[in-house]
Amino acid sequence: MVWLKVLFFTAAFCFLSAFVSCSPGNKYRADTRRALEDGRTVVERYGQLRIAGTDLCNEHGKPVQLRGMSSHGLQWHGKYANEEVIGWLRDDWNCQLWRAAMYLTEGGYLSAPMIKNKVIDSIEAAIKLGVYVIVDWHVLGSGNPLSHQEKAVEFFSDIARTYGNHPNIIYEICNEPNGADVTWNESIKPYAEAVVKAIRAYDRDNIIIVGTPNWSQDVDIASENKISDPNLMYSLHFYAGSHGKELRKKAETALKNGAPVFVTEWGTTRNTGDGGVFEKQSKEWLVFMRNSNISWANWSVSNKGEDSGILKFNADRNGRGGWTQDDLSPDGIFMRKVLRNELPL
Numbered sequence: 277m278v279w280l281k282v283l284f285f286t287a288a289f290c291f292l293s294a295f296v297s298c299s300p301g302n303k304y305r306a307d308t309r310r311a312l313e314d315g316r317t318v319v320e321r322y323g324q325l326r327i328a329g330t331d332l333c334n335e336h337g338k339p340v341q342l343r344g345m346s347s348h349g350l351q352w353h354g355k356y357a358n359e360e361v362i363g364w365l366r367d368d369w370n371c372q373l374w375r376a377a378m379y380l381t382e383g384g385y386l387s388a389p390m391i392k393n394k395v396i397d398s399i400e401a402a403i404k405l406g407v408y409v410i411v412d413w414h415v416l417g418s419g420n421p422l423s424h425q426e427k428a429v430e431f432f433s434d435i436a437r438t439y440g441n442h443p444n445i446i447y448e449i450c451n452e453p454n455g456a457d458v459t460w461n462e463s464i465k466p467y468a469e470a471v472v473k474a475i476r477a478y479d480r481d482n483i484i485i486v487g488t489p490n491w492s493q494d495v496d497i498a499s500e501n502k503i504s505d506p507n508l509m510y511s512l513h514f515y516a517g518s519h520g521k522e523l524r525k526k527a528e529t530a531l532k533n534g535a536p537v538f539v540t541e542w543g544t545t546r547n548t549g550d551g552g553v554f555e556k557q558s559k560e561w562l563v564f565m566r567n568s569n570i571s572w573a574n575w576s577v578s579n580k581g582e583d584s585g586i587l588k589f590n591a592d593r594n595g596r597g598g599w600t601q602d603d604l605s606p607d608g609i610f611m612r613k614v615l616r617n618e619l620p621l
Contacts, residue, residue: 310370311371317407324481325408325482330534330537330569332483332536339569343573344373344615345365345373345375345574346410346412346540346577347376349379349383350391353578357376357401358595360596361596362405364599369612371615373407373409374402374407374409374573376409376410377414378411382416382417386418386427399411408445410540413448415452419458422463428450432474433477436477437478440479443481447482448485448511449475449485450464450468450471451511451540452492453491454491460497468486483507483508484508485540486509487511488511492541495510495530496529498510499530510530510535510537510538512526512538514543514561515542515549516544516557517546517551517552519547520557539572542561544574549585550583553583553606558610562614566621583607587599587605591603
C-alpha cells in the first residue's frame with residue numbers, strides 16, 4: 277500500500293506542477309529561465325530562434341523569453357566583452373543573452389572602426405559559451421539612421437556573411453533613432469528595409485530587431501506600418517524611474533497590431549542613468565514583460581559609477597568577471613537576483 281500512496285502523491289505533484297506552469301503569469305516559466313540546464317546551453321536547447329505571431333520562439337515554435345545584460349559603450353567598457361565576463365554572467369547570473377553596444381559616435385565606430393573587434397570578441401565568446409548575442413548598431417547621437425545607411429549595410433553584410441550560419445546571432449540594426457524629423461515612414465523604415473535586405477542576402481533566418489521612433493519608445497507607431505520580414509522584431513526601450521504605464525500601453529498596442537516586441541535596453545533607474553534603483557517600478561515592468569513574453573537586455577555592464585551600472589565605481593577594472601557582492605552596485609545586486617529568479621514577481 278505504501279507504494280500506492282507514493283505513486284498517488286507523485287502523480288498529484290506532477291499534475292499540480294503542470295497546472296502552475298501553464299497558469300496566467302507563469303506561461304513561459306517552465307523552460308525559459310536558465311542559461312544552463314541538464315548540461316545544455318540555452319542555444320543548444322532553443323536552437324534557431326524564429327517568430328510565430330508576436331512571440332519569439334525556439335526552433336520548434338514554442339514561445340521563449342530571453343533575459344540578459346547589455347554592455348555599455350564598447351569604446352569605454354569593451355574590456356567586459358570577453359569570454360570570462362560573458363561566461364560569468366551565464367554561469368553565476370543566469371544570463372542567456374549578451375548585447376554588444378557599438379556606439380557610432382562619441383569615440384565609437386565612425387571615428388574608431390577598430391571598435392568592431394569588440395563586437396567580434398562578443399560574438400565569438402557567445403558562440404563558444406552557447407548564449408545569444410545582440411549585435412547593436414548604437415544609433416544615438418547621430419539621430420537619423422539614414423545618415424550612415426551605407427556603413428550599416430557594409431557592417432551588417434560582413435557580420436551576416438561571417439557569422440550568419442550560427443543561431444546565436446541577433447541583429448539590432450538601429451538602437452535609438454531620435455529627432456523631430458526622424459519619422460518611421462520617412463527615415464527609419466526605409467533605412468531598415470535596406471539593411472534587412474543586406475543581411476538576408478547572407479542570413480535568411482536569424483532575428484533582426486529594428487529601432488522605433490523617439491529613442492525606441494514609439495513602437496506603436498512602427499506597428500502601424502510593419503516591415504515585411506517573417507523574423508523581424510521592434511525594439512522598445514525604457515527606464516523604470518522615468519517610464520511606466522504610457523510605454524506599456526504602447527507595447528500593448530504594438531502587440532495587438534501584430535508587431536513582435538523586444539526590449540533590447542532597459543534600466544532600473546531614471547533615463548539619465550541616475551536616481552537610484554526604482555525596485556517597485558522595475559518589478560512592474562518585469563511582470564509585464566514576463567506576462568507578455570517580451571525578451572530583454574538590461575543596461576549595463578559597466579563600472580563608471582553610474583546608478584544604472586551593475587558594478588561599483590572602478591570595480592573589476594581588468595574585465596575578469598568572478599564578482600563578489602562587494603563589487604556590485606545596488607543595481608547589480610538587484611539585477612543578479614532578478615536573473616537568478618531570487619525575487620518574487
